[in-house]
Amino acid sequence: MSMETFEPLPHLKDVFTPGRSMEYRVRFAPSPTGSPHVGNIRSAILNWLFARHYNGSFILRIEDTDRERYTEEGVKAILDGLKWIGLYWDEGPELGGPFGPYIQSERLEIYHRCAQYLVERGYAYYCTCTKERLEEVRKEQMAKGIPPRYDRHCRDLGIKGSPGDPDKVIRFKIPYTGNTKFNDIIRGEISFSNALLDDFVILKSDGYPTYHLANIVDDHLMKITYVMRAEEWIPSTGKHILLYNAFGWKPPKFAHLSVILGPDKSKLSKRHGASSIIEFREMGYLPDALFNYLSLIGWSPKENREIFSRDELIQMFDLSGLNPSSGVFDINKLKWMNGEYIRMMKVDELVEVSMPFLKKRSWDRFPHEYLIKVYTLMQERLKLITDIYELGYYFFEDPHVYDENGKIRYFTPETKPHLEEIAERLYSLINFEHKDIEELFKAYAREIGIKLGFIVHPVRLAVTGMTIGPGLFELMEVIGKETCVKRIKKALDEI
RNA sequence: GCCCCUAUCGUCUAGGCGGUUAGGACACCGGCCUUUCAAGCCGGCAACAGGAGUUCGAGUCUCCUUAGGGGCACCA
Numbered sequence: 001m002s003m004e005t006f007e008p009l010p011h012l013k014d015v016f017t018p019g020r021s022m023e024y025r026v027r028f029a030p031s032p033t034g035s036p037h038v039g040n041i042r043s044a045i046l047n048w049l050f051a052r053h054y055n056g057s058f059i060l061r062i063e064d065t066d067r068e069r070y071t072e073e074g075v076k077a078i079l080d081g082l083k084w085i086g087l088y089w090d091e092g093p094e095l096g097g098p099f100g101p102y103i104q105s106e107r108l109e110i111y112h113r114c115a116q117y118l119v120e121r122g123y124a125y126y127c128t129c130t131k132e133r134l135e136e137v138r139k140e141q142m143a144k145g146i147p148p149r150y151d152r153h154c155r156d157l158g159i160k161g162s163p164g165d166p167d168k169v170i171r172f173k174i175p176y177t178g179n180t181k182f183n184d185i186i187r188g189e190i191s192f193s194n195a196l197l198d199d200f201v202i203l204k205s206d207g208y209p210t211y212h213l214a215n216i217v218d219d220h221l222m223k224i225t226y227v228m229r230a231e232e233w234i235p236s237t238g239k240h241i242l243l244y245n246a247f248g249w250k251p252p253k254f255a256h257l258s259v260i261l262g263p264d265k266s267k268l269s270k271r272h273g274a275s276s277i278i279e280f281r282e283m284g285y286l287p288d289a290l291f292n293y294l295s296l297i298g299w300s301p302k303e304n305r306e307i308f309s310r311d312e313l314i315q316m317f318d319l320s321g322l323n324p325s326s327g328v329f330d331i332n333k334l335k336w337m338n339g340e341y342i343r344m345m346k347v348d349e350l351v352e353v354s355m356p357f358l359k360k361r362s363w364d365r366f367p368h369e370y371l372i373k374v375y376t377l378m379q380e381r382l383k384l385i386t387d388i389y390e391l392g393y394y395f396f397e398d399p400h401v402y403d404e405n406g407k408i409r410y411f412t413p414e415t416k417p418h419l420e421e422i423a424e425r426l427y428s429l430i431n432f433e434h435k436d437i438e439e440l441f442k443a444y445a446r447e448i449g450i451k452l453g454f455i456v457h458p459v460r461l462a463v464t465g466m467t468i469g470p471g472l473f474e475l476m477e478v479i480g481k482e483t484c485v486k487r488i489k490k491a492l493d494e495i
Numbered sequence: 496g497c498c499c500c501u502a503u504c505g506u507c508u509a510g511g512c513g514g515u516u517a518g519g520a521c522a523c524c525g526g527c528c529u530u531u532c533a534a535g536c537c538g539g540c541a542a543c544a545g546g547a548g549u550u551c552g553a554g555u556c557u558c559c560u561u562a563g564g565g566g567c568a569c570c571a
């Protein structure tokens with residue numbers, strides 16, 4: 001429509017980023033209301049992969065225009081979360097960039113200038129309607145069965161004002177007729193009837209912009225070329241296109257990502273259990289595994305595998321692999337993948353990432369050499385880093401409780417004399433190494449004429465408190481003679 | 496209520512231009528291995544939402560129905 005264009009910050013017109021393509025600039029623009037949700041992180045991952053694939057830029061912008069819900073911890077949680085999962089941004093908070101500031105609350109004057117421009121050109125207007133009046137209008141409309149919308153009471157009143165005046169908001173004028181359409185990369189053409197759109201607020205009475213204004217102003221000023229965001233934004237994209245047109249700006253390309261669902265197929269949220277990235281970290285998920293898993297929901301590469309390194313993901317990333325339909329978050333598959341990643345690690349790496357978790361139980365006091373031995377045995381049995389608490393506690397503490405079923409099966413009066421004898425023989429064993437321990441067990445079984453399992457199982461239960469675990473002889477070597485013998489003797493009291 | 500999006504195994508998905516025994520992965524169920532568990536290996540179960548149409552031929556194209564999801568704020 002408008003032939004003229006408006007540049008609130010003309011000096012940015014010719015800025016470019018050395019070494020990075022200006023053609024592929026994407027952003028992740030969360031609002032700091034708490035720890036980032038895996039759905040948001042998934043969007044961030046896809047944007048990041050896109051930027052890396054095309055040697056573009058991944059920009060982080062904090063959308064903190066809702067001062068009611070704003071929390072300082074929210075900002076920190078976002079930065080920490082992104083760093084934890086390895087999504088480093090090229091421009092944004094902490095490191096700045098040519099198009100900053102990257103925090104919207106620091107850009108208020110820009111939004112004011114933009115909003116004022118729209119008012120002056122007749123694209124927007126001041127509105128003094130009170131919340132009470134809006135409420136009344138809405139009620140009336142509902143009663144009549146018409147869609148609740150602002151009745152445009154102030155649209156042609158010519159109310160004067162300046163941005164941020166208390167009790168005044170600025171509303172955008174939606175054309176009465178016509179259609180607004182855009183081409184979505186994933187979904188094709190989507191169009192809206194203007195008659196169904198609302199004269200939405202662009203500047204609130206507290207002087208802060210709404211998402212719609214701030215978002216398009218910043219995307220334009222930061223020279224964002226592709227907007228990849230969740231599909232819940234599709235319905236407001238019509239408004240955004242209208243805004244771009246009013247300013248005379250070229251809209252970016254849009255790709256509306258499918259949403260991540262819970263097992264009940266509604267949008268994944270807290271009520272489905274863990275959903276924030278912090279929680280996954282605490283549950284013992286590896287950032288690489290979560291990254292890998294999340295990148296594969298709603299997107300798929302050409303190759304028929306599922307474990308991909310970051311570099312491979314970057315190489316293969318392609319918009320055409322984006323899936324328009326939503327996917328259910330399958331914690332089971334994530335767990336499996338996490339196990340795969342654990343098994344791919346070197347043992348000392350595994351020990352290193354486990355340290356914070358060991359520390360929580362003061363198990364970090366054990367010598368590094370010991371931990372290496374423990375994890376050598378446990379590595380292929382762990383799906384989560386925290387599984388060590390359940391599956392390997394006996395390397396660090398004496399068993400307090402014995403597996404109930406195991407107790408009934410293995411701690412029988414018949415086994416008691418054997419356990420006593422085994423304890424004695426172990427005590428006399430010079431080389432407490434798994435080969436020798438195994439030989440000792442086998443010799444005893446042969447001698448008495450029993451099956452190996454007849455003594456192996458009770459001893460395992462006595463030493464570990466469990467009926468499952470790594471090879472008994474290897475595990476006993478790690479735990480050591482004194483402790484093993486002590487535990488067997490203690491178990492005798494249970495029989 | 497109105498608007499928008501979506502639709503292949505239970506779940507994540509492959510299946511550009513219409514012609515496949517509809518492929519893979521997780522989960523599940525068997526088997527092998529084995530002192531248990533895990534890992535690994537081998538095998539199995541399991542899907543084109545429904546209905547019209549176009550066509551020699553439709554998972555693939557069109558329309559309708561149904562179902563699910565999302566959006567209708569001075570929240571993002």
